[in-house]
Structures are given as structure tokens and as C-alpha cells.
Amino acid sequence: MLRHPPRFATRLLHWFLAPHRVEELEGDLDELFQQRIRQVGLRKARWRYVRDVVSVLRPSLIKREDTKTYPKPAMTTMLRNYLKVAFRNLAKNRVYSFINIFGLASGMTVAMLIGLWLYDELSFDRQFKQYNRLAKLWQFVKFDVEKASYDVMPIPLAQELRSKYPDFESVGLSVTRSVILATGERKLLKTGNYVEPDFISMVSLNVVAGAPFGANDMNAILLSASLANVLFGAENPVNKLIKLDNKQTVKVAGVYKDFPANSTFNDVTFLIPWQFFAANDAGAKLDQNEWDSNSYQIYAQLKPGADFDQVSAKIKDIRMKHDNPPGYKPEFFLHPMTKWHLFADFKDGVNTGGLITFVWLFGSIGVIVLLLACINFMNLSTARSEKRAKEVGIRKAIGSLRSQLIAQFFSESLLMALLAFILAMVFVQLTLPFFNQVAEKKMIVLWSNPWFWIAGIGFSLLTGLIAGSYPALYLSSFQPIKVLKGIRRTSRSATIPRRVLVGFQFTVSVTLIIGTIIVFRQVEHAKDRPVGYSRSGLVEIGIMTPELAGHYDALRNDLLRTGAVSGMSESSNSVTVQYGGTTDISWKGKKSGSKPLVMTNYVSHDYGKTVGWQLKEGRDFSRTYSTDTASVILNEAAVRLMGFKNPIGEMVRRGSPSREYQVIGVIKDMVKEDPFKPVNPAFFAINYGNVNTINLRLAPQLSAHEALEKIEQVVKSYSPDSPFDYKFVDDQYAQKFGVEERIGRLAGGFAILAILISCLGLFGLASFMAEQRTKEIGIRKVLGASVFNVWQLLSKEFVMLIVIAFCLATPIAYYVLSDWLQNYPYRTELSWWIFAAAGAGALFVTLLTISYQSIKAALMNPVKSLRSE
């Protein structure tokens, strides 16, 4: 049949019409259609067809066939009834339902967020194919009393490992540098590594375009995909040329997929052959065969089956077996990749963990918060279920079996737990960006990971089962006669578990409050520490290109002339870091055999004035004394170390070839390293060659923005091809507190949540108790009790619980926190008022929570509460 009716009309018919009518109606329509084609033509026939279809779509014909059979009650019917009753209960007790579901959902949210965080931490560096065979070379060295640990190595060690130790499959040197990459107009300061080709195969680098460089390539570079995109956009970057630090030119050999965010190499944006570095870097040229210059990283891959500890034992004394072993007795060892991230701390030659502490800490906080939420859930469901004793009685009288009642209560609590789970997923999705920001991570919800679902749903089921077990097993045992007659069995023993649980909740909350206060106090304590120089308005510029170096006086004069800066100097490294120390230093009265490390700082004459150090004795460097090139300024720690009574004028012998230096001044200790640690002994000496940082003090009369613009002009006039990259010392210093502040913020957040969850539970319990005692309160009021009396009556029990919780929390918090503070040599006190404040805070919040309920109960008109029976 070529002549068919309009298809859409036929389809409409099938969509809407009752299935049992479709056949006859379609037949009729078709018959009429064919007949009308003959009578009035195709066009009109189609039109009539559509009209008929529309006329057919009327309710009486759309209505489905009435089967007229009676429903057969099945398992599902009863389950439907349970769900219906459960939903009615939820809707009837809105406040309880909200508290219950919301509390459990927030507990689950916290647990999920922490779970994601743990997953991220534990999967760190696990994306590399051979991660369990990779290691980094470290060494223990003994300067003075304790063994210190460093991950920097001498260059010849790599060749030694490769040639003489068959346990190694491959060994690769590497060094990280910040380099200015220039192509066309674009100039960027980026961090990347110079590596030997073996490194590429070790980390199973995923080269997406071009090819990795081999042993013979020298002027080549591999770019990360994101950097290639920034530099070249949509163009094909392969074989393009890039100028490094305005000196040499390299060719792009290939592009690799960015290293994953949770890997040690996540900030490596490019790779350049080690050969290039060895040929061009002044230091590397000198260090080629230097066994005592430790500045480079070595990565190694062991052969399958080789054991890290055994290989470490073999390579331990490599240096000591060579000629002229140094006094600091280096012991080389392998640090396996699986431990880089979480076990990075060493103390006196022993691994003392590291971030793993926080994995445990936050893991336990997650479990505890979840436990709090579960306790709430159980407390509220059990307290509330007693009100349903009558329902149980009636159901039993009508013929319900005990097993059916058990099924009913379980299905109810499972429903709540699942609702909470769904809500928690929404919360997680909403709070994850914020959590990522606080935790400085790039986490995503593992929607596609089956374990995530199994854990989440499994946990909801478990919570539902535990919370539902009391009403299901206890309430279902009621005898209908007793229940319906009105004999309530509320023995005192029934409330004891509830009290224990509430007490536990508050113990946890108080502990967390104390912990949060202490962490913040510790951070504040270190922040308030006198740093020995003035940070405000101090800006630093790295000397990256040769154009900026070597014009000290001209650059200084030009900068000062702009009026944007009030002081300018140059130094080896930023004022907020302390690289490089020496043991090759001696003084009168130094104990023979001791090899203390003294930190080295090279500065220009104006350094002291620019950074604003505080002279304690003697004088600053000055151009009027030509002898100042042979002078040093010591810090207080160095004076203590050297044991000088009158340091000014003492002589210090250092350098190679060693020379005598006269001490001309002593400054107060400058906090350049970890603000939580004591300052190391250090000296400052004049050296215009060995500097890499320009220190600038901004003039106070100009805004920072204006001043920086003027400085940029001057810097650009010297080095037009490099990006103007400056750093505020304030910001750099603040970064030193990153870890501690992050812990503080997270602990604070969790403490608030724990308290919130506990208070939700308390609120529910208090309102339940007030409701149960409505009559009692009414009678008491009739007999003359005041509002205060009633409030006291209802609050007393909870206050007792808080006091007990406080007594338990104090020793726990004291023990844990004094342990934590032991990590910091420069630490705050655990003063008594912190504990008192936490206890008072918890008490206050509790009273606030329950007072709403108890005052409401106390203000109720006794006539109303006693009227009905």
C-alpha cells in the first residue's frame, strides 16, 4: 500500500489509546481512509483521517481496560503499607524527621568527604606503572649530634649505582629548576626538571605527541600538555623552538600528558635532558665528578624481586669506601615511592612517618563524627518509637505476626537511612568545591567507582539495621492487652544506654573544641613570634636572566631614583628561606671533632637596612670600611654556638681556600626557616657574585600597585625579555603556616559539625522528654512550681551529662595534644583556661539547645496539659 495515512496520527493513536481498542479502531480508520481515497481523493481522506484520530482521543476511549479482578495480596502489598505508614510518620513528626535525617546526612557527608580525602592521599603516586619498584635516593648525614636526612646527591653516585650494583634496573639523575620559557611574544616562568632519559621510562611518561628524547638528544624539551597549550595554543608544538632563560634554544621533542594532581611530580611542567644541564649549568659542570657536592636528585628503579632494605644496606657506605670520606659520614639509602608522600619525615636516621599521622587523625575523626550521627539516629528512633506502642498493640490485635512488626520497623529505619544517604550525596556534591579549597586538593566524587557505592549503601543499610533493631526487637514483643490498657513500661534502665550515648557525644565534642583551640593558638603563637626583620612592604625579585646580574650599583640607583623603593639590596636566596650551610667553618675554641652546620648567607652592603634586621651589637656592613669584604655578621644562635663572650672582633675561619673573617656585628635571630623551630646558627658575608634575589623595600608614600609599576619599568629596561615576577615576603612567610592552618580549619570545621550533630540530637531528646513529662509539669505548676523550677528540672540531667563528658574529655585532649605539640620545638602552652573555655562553651551551647524546649514546656498552661486524659 503506497497510500498510507499520516504517520504521526497513527503514532498518536498508539500512544494514547487503550491497548485493547487499538486494533479495531485502527482497522476502522484504515478502512474508512481507503474508502475515502476512492470517494474524495487522497488529500481530503488524509484530512478526515486526522480529524477522526483527534475525535477518537477522548477520555472514554483512552481509559484503560478495567480488569475487574480483585487484587491478590502479596508480600509487596504489606511492604507498601509499611512504607506508607513510615512516610505518614515522617510527615506527622516533621521536626523529628528533619533532625533525624539531616543529622545522619551531615554525619555521612563528613564521612564521605573524609573518605574521599583518604582515598586521594592513599592513592598518591600510585598511578605510575612501576610505582612499587621506584625509589628516591636519600642520605643520612651526621653534622653534630643527630643524623639529618637529605634527598640531594652527588652526580657521580648515579654512575656508580648503574655500573656496580646489579639490583638497579635503571637510575636517573634529576634536578628541579624554575626557567623562563620564551617563544615568540610569550614568556613564562615555569618549574620543570632536567632528567636523564631513564627517568622517562621509570615514570612511564605518557607521550601524546612527538617522541621522548633519547640518550643522544641534548637541545630538546618535552612539554606537559597544559604548558604546550599555554605556549602554542592550537598549533602543533612539536619541533617548535623555545628559548630558555634568554640563553640557549631547545627544540620541542614531544608533549606528555600532565602528571596526575596527586603525584609528587604534579608541578613538573617540562622535562629537559640532563646532558643539557650538565653542559650549560656552571654548578653542574664543576660537580661532574665531585663526590661531596650534594645538589641533585637520583631516582632509581629496582629489578623485580629486589628488596629496598637489602639494596639500601648494600649502597649505604659507598661514599665512605671512596677516598677522603667527609666528616659528616653520609649513609645512602632508598626511599620507596610508596612512602614518599605519607612517610616523608626522618629523625635521627629513623622514619617517623609524616602525613600518615593526618590520615589516621582525619580517618578517626570521620569515624567518630559518623558514630555521633548514628548515635543520634538511634537515640531519636528509640525515644520516639515508645510513642508507637499503641500502634503495635492494635496491629497485633488485628493479627499481625511479630515477624511482620519486625519487618515494619526495619523497613522504616532503612527508609530513613537511605533518605539520609541520598541527602548526603547532594551535600557532598555541593560542599566538595569548598572542601577542595580548604584541603588544597582536586578531588572528585567517585561516581563510577563501585566500591564507593558499595561502601555508601552498605553503610546506610548497617545504620538502618542498628537504629531499627531496638524498636524492631523490643517493641514488637509488647503484649497487646497491656499496651492498649495503657500500662507504660518506661523503666529507668531503658534510658541508661541513651545517656551513655549522649555522654559519649559530648566527650567527643569537647575534645574537638579543645583541639581546635590549641591548633589555632599554636599557629597564632608562631605567627606572633618576632622574626628579626620587617616583612611589610618587602618585595623580592628573582635574578633569573644574566641581564639582571652584575649591574648592582646602576640598578640600585635607577630603582631608588623612581621613588618607588626606599631600600634595595641583593642576597643569596629569599629572606624567607635558608638554603646552604657549611661545616667547613672554625673559630677559636671550637671543639675538635664536632662538625656543626652553620647556615651561609651572601648579601650586598645594603641588605641589613633593606630587610630591617635588628643589630644587637657592633655595626652593620658599610662601604666606608674597605675591609668589610673580610667581615661577617653573626646571628645570636651562632654566637651561642661559638661561645663568644665578646663576639665583636673575634675571628672566624671559613671558605675554600679558607680565610679569616672578622666578626663586626651580631643581629637578632631571623626566622628564615620553619617558624615552629629554633633558629639555626647563621652568618652573613658580603658577596656580590653569589646572589640570586633582589630585595626591595617599597616606599610607604606610594601604593604598592604604583610602586610595582615603576619597578617593573626599571627591571624591564635591564631585562626586557623576562617576565616581571615579584613576590611579597609577607605572602611567602604566610605560606609557612599552610599545613598548620589547613589542619586548624579542617579540625574547626569538623568540631562545629560534631557539635551541630550532637546539639541536633540533644534538641530532639529534650523535646521528647518535655513531651513525655507534660502531665508531670502541669501538676507541678498547679502545685506552685515556678518556670525556673521546671527549667531546672528538665536541664539538670543534661548538665550532669556535660559535666561527666567534660571530665572524660579533658585528660584525653590533654594527652593527644601535648603529644602533637611535641612535634614543635617552638610551641604554645596548654593552659588551663583553654579547657575551661571549651567546657563552658559546651555547657552554654547545651543549655541554649535544651532551654528552648524546657522553657516552652514550663510556660505551658497546666489547664491545657491536664485537660485531656
Next chain:
Amino acid sequence: MKGTYLGEFEEVVLLAVAIRTGDAYGAAVVNEIEQQMGRSVNLGAVHSALNRLQEKGLVNSEMGGMTAERGGRRKRLYTVTAYGRRALEEIRQLRNQMWGAIPNTAWT
């Protein structure tokens, strides 16, 4: 069973079913009405009327055999029940009675 009141269109449909006895289905009824009354009828109206008539017990239906004409689809054949026939007769009788009651002078 709904009330026995018969609407005008229902009456027409019921008559058409009676006329086409043995082969009374939707399309046939439409054709019959269009032929007899010279006006076009919607299939939907006819079917819903048949539906109502069946609910009132005035017609019965059963599925008939299939024909090539309808693309192999079966048709539902309607038959007037005894009760349906009586309803038609009552209406006719009522009309006749009323016709008889018209006085002769009415038309002059």
C-alpha cells in the same frame, strides 16, 4: 448499568447497528449514518456512543474475523440486544403516541 435515557445520537447509532445487523462495526456504522442522514460523522463519536450503548446493555459486541481490507485487523461486531430493541420500540411508540396527540387544527 447506567440510566436508560437514550440521546439523539445514540438512538441514531443504535438504529444503524440494527440496519447493519450481522456486519455492524465502527466503520460500517459511520458509512450507514452518513448515507442515511447525509451528514459527516466522526469515528470517535460513533465509537464512544457504541461504548456507552454497550455499558447500558443495549448492544453486545464480539471480535470478528479479519479481512484484507483492514490490513489484517479484526473488527468488533455489534448486535442489538433484546433490551436495545425494546428501547427503540419504546421510543418509536412514544413518538407515535405524540404524533397522534397533535390536533388536526395545528397545521392550518
